[in-house]
Amino acid sequence: MEKLILEVQDRSLNQYHTLSDFPVTIGRAFDNDIIISDPSVSAHHLVINKEADGFVVQNLSTENGSQINGKMVYNQQTLPLSIPSQLNIATRSLRVLNSEVPIERTIISACRGLFAVFCRPWGVSTLVLLTVLVVLLENYFNTEYANSMNAYISKVIPSIWFLLAFALLALGISRLVVNRWEVGPSIAIASLFVLAPHVLYEIGHWWSYFLTSDWPRDILLLVNKFVVLPVLLFFFIYRIYNISKKAALGLALLLSAPLLVFQATDIIDSWTVEANSVDELSFNRTVRSWDIRLLPTLSQQDYMQQAHDALADEAKK
Amino acid sequence: MKALLQWVFNNPLLGLLTLLLLFKIPITQASTTASLYADVEQSIYQVRVINKQTGKKITIGSGFVVGRDDIIATNYHVVSSYVNDMANYTLDYLATNGASGQLVLLDVDVVHDLAVLKSAEPLGKPLPLGQVPKKGSALYSVGNPLDLGFSIIPGTNNGVLEYSADHNILFSGSLNAGMSGGPTLDELGQVVGVNVATSGNQISFLVAAQHLGVILDRLKLRNYKPVEELSIYIAHQLTDSMKSYMDSLLVNQTQSKWGYSKIGRFKVPTEISSSVKCWDASETTDSDSLILNYFTQCSNERSIYLKDGVEVGRFQYQYDWYEGDLLWPTHFYRLYESKNGVEPLNAKLTTKDVTPFKCFTNFIEVSGKPIKMTICRRKYREYEGLSDMIINGVLVGEKNQGFVFNIDIVGAEFESSLKVVNALLGAFEWKN
Numbered sequence: 001m002e003k004l005i006l007e008v009q010d011r012s013l014n015q016y017h018t019l020s021d022f023p024v025t026i027g028r029a030f031d032n033d034i035i036i037s038d039p040s041v042s043a044h045h046l047v048i049n050k051e052a053d054g055f056v057v058q059n060l061s062t063e064n065g066s067q068i069n070g071k072m073v074y075n076q077q078t079l080p081l082s083i084p085s086q087l088n089i090a091t092r093s094l095r096v097l098n099s100e101v102p103i104e105r106t107i108i109s110a111c112r113g114l115f116a117v118f119c120r121p122w123g124v125s126t127l128v129l130l131t132v133l134v135v136l137l138e139n140y141f142n143t144e145y146a147n148s149m150n151a152y153i154s155k156v157i158p159s160i161w162f163l164l165a166f167a168l169l170a171l172g173i174s175r176l177v178v179n180r181w182e183v184g185p186s187i188a189i190a191s192l193f194v195l196a197p198h199v200l201y202e203i204g205h206w207w208s209y210f211l212t213s214d215w216p217r218d219i220l221l222l223v224n225k226f227v228v229l230p231v232l233l234f235f236f237i238y239r240i241y242n243i244s245k246k247a248a249l250g251l252a253l254l255l256s257a258p259l260l261v262f263q264a265t266d267i268i269d270s271w272t273v274e275a276n277s278v279d280e281l282s283f284n285r286t287v288r289s290w291d292i293r294l295l296p297t298l299s300q301q302d303y304m305q306q307a308h309d310a311l312a313d314e315a316k317k
Numbered sequence: 318m319k320a321l322l323q324w325v326f327n328n329p330l331l332g333l334l335t336l337l338l339l340f341k342i343p344i345t346q347a348s349t350t351a352s353l354y355a356d357v358e359q360s361i362y363q364v365r366v367i368n369k370q371t372g373k374k375i376t377i378g379s380g381f382v383v384g385r386d387d388i389i390a391t392n393y394h395v396v397s398s399y400v401n402d403m404a405n406y407t408l409d410y411l412a413t414n415g416a417s418g419q420l421v422l423l424d425v426d427v428v429h430d431l432a433v434l435k436s437a438e439p440l441g442k443p444l445p446l447g448q449v450p451k452k453g454s455a456l457y458s459v460g461n462p463l464d465l466g467f468s469i470i471p472g473t474n475n476g477v478l479e480y481s482a483d484h485n486i487l488f489s490g491s492l493n494a495g496m497s498g499g500p501t502l503d504e505l506g507q508v509v510g511v512n513v514a515t516s517g518n519q520i521s522f523l524v525a526a527q528h529l530g531v532i533l534d535r536l537k538l539r540n541y542k543p544v545e546e547l548s549i550y551i552a553h554q555l556t557d558s559m560k561s562y563m564d565s566l567l568v569n570q571t572q573s574k575w576g577y578s579k580i581g582r583f584k585v586p587t588e589i590s591s592s593v594k595c596w597d598a599s600e601t602t603d604s605d606s607l608i609l610n611y612f613t614q615c616s617n618e619r620s621i622y623l624k625d626g627v628e629v630g631r632f633q634y635q636y637d638w639y640e641g642d643l644l645w646p647t648h649f650y651r652l653y654e655s656k657n658g659v660e661p662l663n664a665k666l667t668t669k670d671v672t673p674f675k676c677f678t679n680f681i682e683v684s685g686k687p688i689k690m691t692i693c694r695r696k697y698r699e700y701e702g703l704s705d706m707i708i709n710g711v712l713v714g715e716k717n718q719g720f721v722f723n724i725d726i727v728g729a730e731f732e733s734s735l736k737v738v739n740a741l742l743g744a745f746e747w748k749n
Contacts, residue, residue, distance in 0.1 A: 141651040145605040212678060212689075278668055279661035281707060283676035283691045287654045289646030291687065291714040295680050303681040304739050307692045310677040312731060 004048070004055070004083065007095040008036060013179065018099070023049040026089065027060070040064055040090035048081065048096070055081040055096075064090035107242050111184075115239065118188035128163070131191045134198050135159045159194055166190035174240055182240050189236045196228045209286040212295050217286070225263040229256040349504060353457050354469040356506050357381070359441040363411040363461045364391045364420065364434065364498055366399045379460035379499030380410065383446070383508065384533040386439040388541070391498030392513055392524075393425050393432045394622040400425070400547060401624045408434060413467050423543050424536055427551050428558040428630075429483075429528040430513050430622055432498075433536060435543075444500055446526040447507025449486060452476045458490055458512055458521075460499025468496075474509070477525060482562060482592040482619040482630070485522040486510045492521035552700035555621065555629060556730040562617075562632070563733035566590050570740055577744070580611055581638025583684075583720055584746040592617045593632075608641040608652050621728065626665030629703070629728020634741070639719035646716045653719040662705050662727050671705065672696045680713070684747040687714045692738070694731065704729050708738055 004019040006026075017034050025032045029043040036045075042061035049056050058078040059066040065074040067088035073079070084101070087094040117123035139155040167190035174182035200220045207216035233252035238245060274280050298306070364380040367373065378395030382388065389410060399406040399422070408420040420434040450456075451474075458470045472490015488501060492515045500508040501523050510523025544550050566589055569575060576588030578595070587595045595615040600606060614635040620628035639656060641649040676693040690710040697703040706729045712720035724741070726734050 141648045142655075144607060144652055144655075146607055147605075212680075276668060278666050278671050278673070278695070281659055281674050281676060281693055283678045283693060283709075285654065285657055285691075285709075285711075287650055287657070287689065287711055287713055287719075289650040289716060293680070297680040297682045297687045300681055300683065300739070300742055303679055303690065304735065306679065307677045308735060311675060311692060311694045 002050070003099040005097040005099050005101065006034065006048075007097060008034075009093040009095070019048065019096075023047050026094075036089070036092055038090065038092045041092060042090070045089045046087065049078075053080075055083065057081040057085075057087070061089065066090075119182075119184035121184065124184045124188050124191070127188055127191045127195075131163065131195045132156060132160065134195060138198050163187075163190045163194045166193055170236065178241055185236060185240055189232050192232055193229065196232075197224050200224045200228075205286055206288065208284060209288040210293055212284050212293060214282065214284050222267075225267065226260055229259055349455075350457060350469055350471055353502060353504075353506055354459070357444060357459060357500070357502065358413050358467070360444050361413055361459055361467055361499065362389055362440065363464075363467075363495075364389065364395055365409050365411060366396060367407050367409055369405055369407055375406070377461070377464055377495055378497040379495065379512065380434070381459070381498075381500040381508065382441045382443045383433075383500075383529065384443055384536070385541070386441060386443055387436045388423070388443070388533075388536075389420065389434045389436065389440065390500075390511065390529055390532075391432050391434065392511065393427050393430045394513075395498045396422060396425075396432045396434070397622065397624050400551075410434075410436065410440070412440070421543060422547075423541060424532050425544070425547070425551065425554075426528060426532055427554050427623065428621055429524050431511065431524060431529055431532060433529075433532050435541060444502075444506070444508045446530050447503055447505065447509050448527075449477055449509050449525060450474055450503050455504060456488060456490065456501050456509065457504075458488065458492060458496065458499060458501040458523075460492075460496030460512055462493035462495045464495055470496075472519065472521070478522075480591040482617050483522075484525065485513065486525055488512075488521040488523045489519045490521055491515075491519055548699050549701060551623075552697075552703050555623075555700065555728055556702045558621075559630065559726075559728060560730040560733045562630075563730065563737045566737050567740055570744070575744065578613060578636075579748065580613055580636040581640065581718065581720060582748050583636070583638070584748055585636050585722070586741055586744045587613060587615050587636075589615075589741075590617070592619070594618060607644055608639050608649065610640075610656075611638040612636070623700075623728070627663055627670070631725065631727040633726075634722065634724040637719075637721040639721070641717050644717060649717050649719070656719075657709070657711055657721050659707055659709060659723060662707070662725060670698060672698065674705075674707070681710075681742075683710075683742055683745045686712060686747050688720075689713050692735075694729075697728075702730065704731050706731070706734055706738075710742075 006017040006019055008015040008017070024034060025044060025047050026034045026036065027043050027045040028036060028038070028041045032044065042063050045061045046066055047058045047060060049058070056078050057068055058076060059073040060076060062074060065072060067073070068079055069082070069085055081096065083096060083098050085096045087096060111119040117127065136152065136156050140152055143152070167187045170186035170189055171181065171183060174180060174186060200223060204217035204220035208214055230252045233255055234248050237243065237251050238248035241248065360382040362380045362382070364378050365374040366376045368375055376395060376398055378391050380389040380391035383390045396408060399408050408422060409417055410420055411417045418436055418438065420436055423433045423435050425432045454474045456472055456474045458472060459467070461467050470490050470492070472488050475487035475489050478485055478487055486509070488510065492512050496512045499512045501510045501512060503509050508526050510526055511529060512521070513524050514522040569590055575586045577584050578587040593615050595613055598612045598614055600610045600612070612635065614633070616631065616633040619630040619632070621630035623629050637656065639653055641652065672695050674693045674695045676691050678689065678691040681688050681690045688710045691708070693707040694704050706724070706726040708724035710722045712718070724738060
């Protein structure tokens, strides 16, 4: 006896039915062989039958009709059914497959190795604690006037609020898309998003002082504005949704697009202001408590000679 | 000091700068004042810059006949909008009897804010130039304040300001916008100064008449021909003046006339000339600030009028000492770095006036301590050889102590300014 598999597609989990007793009726009424409780599906919507020269399909729905391999049918016409086939009844998608269709590989949980830090409770808790500590320190280091402990803590609250809001958003999307509550990874990605600017600022600053030049700081500032969010989203989507790298990259770019466009507008605005300002002094002003740098300390005479050469030559042009 | 005396109609803000009530004229002086005014009335004019398109005046000042019957003297700042845009503006005069006519610019002294103009027809009796009388003598200033009509205002001579870089005369009388370029006379009717600026409440300034004499002498030598290539001529006047000022500072050092102060652990030069005044602007120590700051600022407080809103000649330096003994070095350096800001020099300059700043940064050893030092320079596009310079030095390598110095030179002559910067740095001393 030849068997068919009917796949009823559902966003979170597809349903599979083995078809062996023909004819098979599909619809919303309880006297059907396969019941699909979608309100757009007719009571008796479709019949799949086996005839001498192969399988046939007949549309019974005059309401929303059926789409058989892309062709819309509203009458009770019987059509030959090739295997595999795509059937759309009303808004629901079905596939008729051969019972010998190969099974896809098992997806192994991504929460292992280094990545465990971003999904196991201990890893995520450590990450969140680290983030809060860094934000607290950053705020303290920028404090000029002595303040009470409460004041320092209150300055951290907005960052924690933002972290939670971002985590909730990621969590909701993961529930919708893969039908799972990915709590750990959602909090982890939100933490990383809050942590990244501080880490990049510190690294950029250190390099800028080391090289006595603004470019490392400026590049990391651009990285923070344009790269951090898409990269974080890419890894999140790629590891959690189990989709191809290309699709994950596309989704990540799509989701971060509004922010990227906003940042681009912002940066173009500031370039415009700079271009028209005559008071812009573009020299490196970083100072670090560790005086580690590439440039040696010059004698006054050497410095003055070099400064003279650098600035006076330009004057002759 | 508000160095603007013309009454600007299209800019009410500027006009309001020097709006003061006229002072009551003492009765005892009335007879002298009246006869003096009658003597000079025929020699006093209003000088105006006229927009060619509309035929209306955009700035007014006063002027007087001097040297020859067709020559009028006024302030440079009265005619500067004409100098900066000769295609769109012309100069003319308005007499006390209502007559008017065209004027031609012959010569300027930007440093002393003087301009000399010529009329096609005779204008009146030239006023004689005189010496500055002794302190306390009565002086009479003449001009057309706020375009209200020609007026004479008595006041007192308080002598030449020897300590200032300008060497102007301090006139204790009320000068007002529109009187710029008018003469101030002694009791004999001789011009001892030209009205130039006011600082309110009877603090007014006059350019000593001897500077006008210099211009008249050189005009006579070249047969009253107008100056050619005015912007180069002006640039030379400014750079020469700045160069000699800077050289005088170096001479003061060789003559051990520099004053020093201790700012934190650095002993630094402060009063390096009688023209330089220093002020303390430290934050009060009882504030909640986590870092302690001592701040001293020195300036020659000079402003040479170049054009509307643009003044040059300022030489200013400031020293900041920071201490944060109780702070982690990371915390201290965050705050220390945020304190190192540089203020804009001339808000009204645009990219058409000056090039972008070019900077040179490196580390330099000063009195055994490493300092991150930057010298920046931008050039004035129209005035060759004239630059603005900003110098910034930041002490590095100490855990909880910081020292920042800034030097601003507006309208600098590069070579001589660099020498002064070098001398200032060389005079720093670290004290344990």
